[in-house]
Amino acid sequence: GAGVSQSPSNKVTEKGKDVELRCDPISGHTALYWYRQSLGQGLEFLIYFQGNSAPDKSGLPSDRFSAERTGGSVSTLTIQRTQQEDSAVYLCASSYRQAMNTEAFFGQGTRLTVV
């Protein structure tokens, strides 16, 4: 596709349920990032992938959060046993390479609401 695609665009889930958020990066982009944006807040880094490897998982808030990337393309962010504080917009971004001078392109995000 032409841009980064995220699905679903909106997700409402009950507290305690597991959710999966999907990201399709721009074709050929080797680097992929997940961020979280809470209402009125800035962007919180979660995890970075280079290919299928995740050299930096330092932003994952707890062990309820995990992510994987397969085939150097699609990535899934999984949140187990969701809590109300997990409610946020989850943004995925990709960049052509990990070089410092490369900009990232963002998807439109998944708005997660835990009720």
Place this chain on the structure above:
Amino acid sequence: AQSVAQPEDQVNVAEGNPLTVKCTYSVSGNPYLFWYVQYPNRGLQFLLKYITGDNLVKGSYGFEAEFNKSQTSFHLKKPSALVSDSALYFCAVRDGEPGTYKYIFGTGTRLKVLA
């Protein structure tokens, strides 16, 4: 550690007037700086970046940014604001620490252009 600061939560400007959105940075090496814009219910859109070279960087939608090494600033500017420029603006720096290339974002500045 790398960081960016956006000292203003909100900036108001009259349509047709010049606008400035401020950003200061702290890096341990060469700075790689970016500006993004976020419209309501949308992901982030890349505006421009500073890598090296000219201190005045031109980007999308008539925006430009001025890199000032001595003041460690990278302020976003536009000579004549439009109502449609009203949005949330984020400054970012790349983290060059080995093993991570994440983007570190400021807290955002909401720009309101008044007709």
